[in-house]
Amino acid sequence: MLEKSIQIRVRFAETDAMGVVYHANYLPWMESARIELLDSLGLSYKNIIKLGLHIPVLEVHVKYRASAFFDDRVNVRAMIRERPGVKITIDYEISRDGKTLSEARTVHAFVDSSGAPVKPPAQIISRLRELFDQSQKK
Amino acid sequence: MLEKSIQIRVRFAETDAMGVVYHANYLPWMESARIELLDSLGLSYKNIIKLGLHIPVLEVHVKYRASAFFDDRVNVRAMIRERPGVKITIDYEISRDGKTLSEARTVHAFVDSSGAPVKPPAQIISRLRELFDQSQKK
Amino acid sequence: MLEKSIQIRVRFAETDAMGVVYHANYLPWMESARIELLDSLGLSYKNIIKLGLHIPVLEVHVKYRASAFFDDRVNVRAMIRERPGVKITIDYEISRDGKTLSEARTVHAFVDSSGAPVKPPAQIISRLRELFDQSQKK
Amino acid sequence: MLEKSIQIRVRFAETDAMGVVYHANYLPWMESARIELLDSLGLSYKNIIKLGLHIPVLEVHVKYRASAFFDDRVNVRAMIRERPGVKITIDYEISRDGKTLSEARTVHAFVDSSGAPVKPPAQIISRLRELFDQSQKK
Numbered sequence: 001m002l003e004k005s006i007q008i009r010v011r012f013a014e015t016d017a018m019g020v021v022y023h024a025n026y027l028p029w030m031e032s033a034r035i036e037l038l039d040s041l042g043l044s045y046k047n048i049i050k051l052g053l054h055i056p057v058l059e060v061h062v063k064y065r066a067s068a069f070f071d072d073r074v075n076v077r078a079m080i081r082e083r084p085g086v087k088i089t090i091d092y093e094i095s096r097d098g099k100t101l102s103e104a105r106t107v108h109a110f111v112d113s114s115g116a117p118v119k120p121p122a123q124i125i126s127r128l129r130e131l132f133d134q135s136q137k138k
Numbered sequence: 139m140l141e142k143s144i145q146i147r148v149r150f151a152e153t154d155a156m157g158v159v160y161h162a163n164y165l166p167w168m169e170s171a172r173i174e175l176l177d178s179l180g181l182s183y184k185n186i187i188k189l190g191l192h193i194p195v196l197e198v199h200v201k202y203r204a205s206a207f208f209d210d211r212v213n214v215r216a217m218i219r220e221r222p223g224v225k226i227t228i229d230y231e232i233s234r235d236g237k238t239l240s241e242a243r244t245v246h247a248f249v250d251s252s253g254a255p256v257k258p259p260a261q262i263i264s265r266l267r268e269l270f271d272q273s274q275k276k
Numbered sequence: 277m278l279e280k281s282i283q284i285r286v287r288f289a290e291t292d293a294m295g296v297v298y299h300a301n302y303l304p305w306m307e308s309a310r311i312e313l314l315d316s317l318g319l320s321y322k323n324i325i326k327l328g329l330h331i332p333v334l335e336v337h338v339k340y341r342a343s344a345f346f347d348d349r350v351n352v353r354a355m356i357r358e359r360p361g362v363k364i365t366i367d368y369e370i371s372r373d374g375k376t377l378s379e380a381r382t383v384h385a386f387v388d389s390s391g392a393p394v395k396p397p398a399q400i401i402s403r404l405r406e407l408f409d410q411s412q413k414k
Numbered sequence: 415m416l417e418k419s420i421q422i423r424v425r426f427a428e429t430d431a432m433g434v435v436y437h438a439n440y441l442p443w444m445e446s447a448r449i450e451l452l453d454s455l456g457l458s459y460k461n462i463i464k465l466g467l468h469i470p471v472l473e474v475h476v477k478y479r480a481s482a483f484f485d486d487r488v489n490v491r492a493m494i495r496e497r498p499g500v501k502i503t504i505d506y507e508i509s510r511d512g513k514t515l516s517e518a519r520t521v522h523a524f525v526d527s528s529g530a531p532v533k534p535p536a537q538i539i540s541r542l543r544e545l546f547d548q549s550q551k552k
Contacts (some may be wrong), residue, residue: 012449012459013300013442015293017187017346020253022289023195027162028427035426035485045426046485049155057161061199067253070293071449071460115158115205150311150321151304151436155429155484162427166289173288173347183288184347208431209311209322293463296529299471300441325431333437337475343529391434391481 002080002135004037010072020067027060030092030104033078037090041131043124052113053121055088059107066101068094074101084128086120140218140273142175148210158205164240165198168230171216172244175228179269181262190251191259193226197245204239206232212239222266224258278356278411280313286348296343303336306368306380309354313366317407319400328389329397331364335383342377344370350377360404362396416494416549418451424486434481441474444506444518447492451504455545457538466527467535469502473521480515482508488515498542500534 008029016022035045048055068074077093087109094102110120146167154160173183186193206212217229225247232240248258284305292298311321324331344350355367368380386396422443430436449459462469482488493505506518524534 009446011442011445012292013298013445016288017291017293017295018192018194018253019293020194023198024162024165024289027165028425031425031427032423044485049484054156056156056158057202059199059201060161061197063197064195070463071458115156147308149304149307150430151307151438153431154426155431155433157431160427166287169287169289170285182347187346208325209320294468294470294529296470299474300438303438303441330432332432332434333478335475335477336437337473339473340471391432 002037002041002132003077004033004040005075005077006033006036008074008076010068010070010074012070015070020069023064026062026094026102029076029094030106033076033092034090037078041128043127048124051121054111055108056111057106058109062102062104064102066099068096068101072096080132083132084125140175140179140270141215142171142178143213143215144171144174146212146214148206148208148212150208153208158207161202164200164232167214167232168242168244171214171230172228175216179266181265189259192249193246194249195244196247200240200242202240204237206234206239210234218270221270222263278313278317278408279353280309280316281351281353282309282312284350284352286344286346286350288346291346296345299340302338302370302378305352305370306382309352309368310366313354317404319403327397330387331384332387333382334385338378338380340378342375344372344377348372356408359408360401416451416455416546417491418447418454419489419491420447420450422488422490424482424484424488426484429484434483437478440476440508440516443490443508444520447490447506448504451492455542457541465535468525469522470525471520472523476516476518478516480513482510482515486510494546497546498539
């Protein structure tokens with residue numbers, strides 16, 4: 001498994017009139033964790049864009065188990081648990097003080113700058129698989 | 139099936155640097171369609187809140203099949219396809235000119251104003267089931 | 277004065293833990309009113325983008341006088357009160373049931389697709405001035 | 415002057431189809447800097463809320479001088495330059511690598527949990543003024 005955790009401090013902007021974080025506002029947190037996971041693997045998303053590529057979200061699945069509140073310090077962990085193929089699956093665990101608030105998954109594929117699907121560029125996908133396979137041996 | 143469709147005009151605010159609508163921005167559209175579906179069933183969410191209740195999102199699942207763009211007129215259809223129980227499942231189809239852009243589902247349950255799960259209030263759930271059963275006979 | 281009003285139904289997504297609409301969420305409402313004002317003048321912003329141009333926000337000023345709440349039907353009026361020059365100034369009044377909730381102003385200028393300032397295209401600015409001058413005579 | 419700077423890494427979620435950060439998305443950054451400024455003064459906004467108070471935004475003014483882009487590391491500096499009175503004015507400078515992208519100001523006042531204006535609580539306002547006066551002597 002490849003993984004990276006980030007810390008988020010909940011903004012007032014992210015709360016709603018129930019007094020908790022609005023459910024859609026977890027998705028940009030997941031984006032931040034995903035970007036930092038790619039960084040940690042030597043794959044800057046900014047550089048991927050410079051290659052004329054994007055890795056958009058094809059699917060998102062989130063289960064909300066407990067609420068997050070204003071000013072909470074939340075941990076967002078992004079994990080690659082499945083060997084990257086044409087599609088890349090990323091799992092997330094959002095927690096506060098060790099308590100799981102949410103579990104989530106996004107599925108991605110490569111597209112070119114016009115949005116058309118393309119095969120994962122060899123340099124990126126082989127790097128991802130190599131790192132994934134190394135992590136499995138540990 | 140109970141259903142309600144709304145029209146959304148895509149805002150520039152909702153786009154991202156790929157030139158398409160950012161994936162998280164579909165979720166408030168789904169909220170709007172859900173609220174109008176409840177309205178059409180005689181169940182104002184504002185009134186539900188006045189009863190000290192909320193019906194938060196417990197799960198969200200979205201599959202993105204094609205992109206939405208600035209200024210698109212998008213149709214968001216919310217549907218109750220399963221008989222409402224302790225949990226209420228709502229399905230969505232987001233389309234433009236008859237082309238499906240996205241399919242989605244949210245799962246909900248009733249909570250009180252402190253966020254604690256409560257049984258669906260009889261007046262609301264019996265109404266929902268009655269309407270659902272009527273729609274099945276058509 | 278050139279003007280256009282739109283109706284907004286407040287989303288739960290737009291509220292915050294104070295139980296009111298979060299102040300930043302007025303800005304996309306203002307965008308919607310601005311876009312519809314341009315439409316009403318025969319100037320589609322989508323077409324302006326097709327010309328390789330944008331009219332970004334250079335300044336925004338908002339005064340919040342009263343709160344907006346979930347499910348409110350809010351009126352957002354966009355007005356051109358000053359003759360358009362190199363800069364275009366748009367004023368806004370956000371109200372509910374005739375009560376002013378907010379007054380705002382945005383200032384805009386034309387840029388090309390790289391973001392560099394450009395002179396307002398003659399076809400657009402002359403049209404805007406013609407319409408503005410006509411409205412002054414009434 | 416009292417001041418506090420924070421670092422923001424720009425999210426893809428914050429960009430728009432011009433390829434830059436959408437103007438409204440600067441406002442939550444300013445909120446984060448404001449919250450951290452209060453923290454640095456020993457005034458946790460979470461504690462202020464626990465006292466049944468809020469300090470909502472009454473006015474916001476932003477001038478956009480240059481664009482921010484995806485993945486930029488942006489510095490957001492919040493400053494109290496005027497002695498706090500019934501209203502509290504906070505100025506902001508948003509910059510990247512020393513280049514000013516935006517200058518902004520928000521004006522605030524205390525309200526109770528029903529949103530009604532209240533006098534600034536003595537414990538908070540006297541602390542703010544004391545710290546402000548000390549900073550002036552330096």
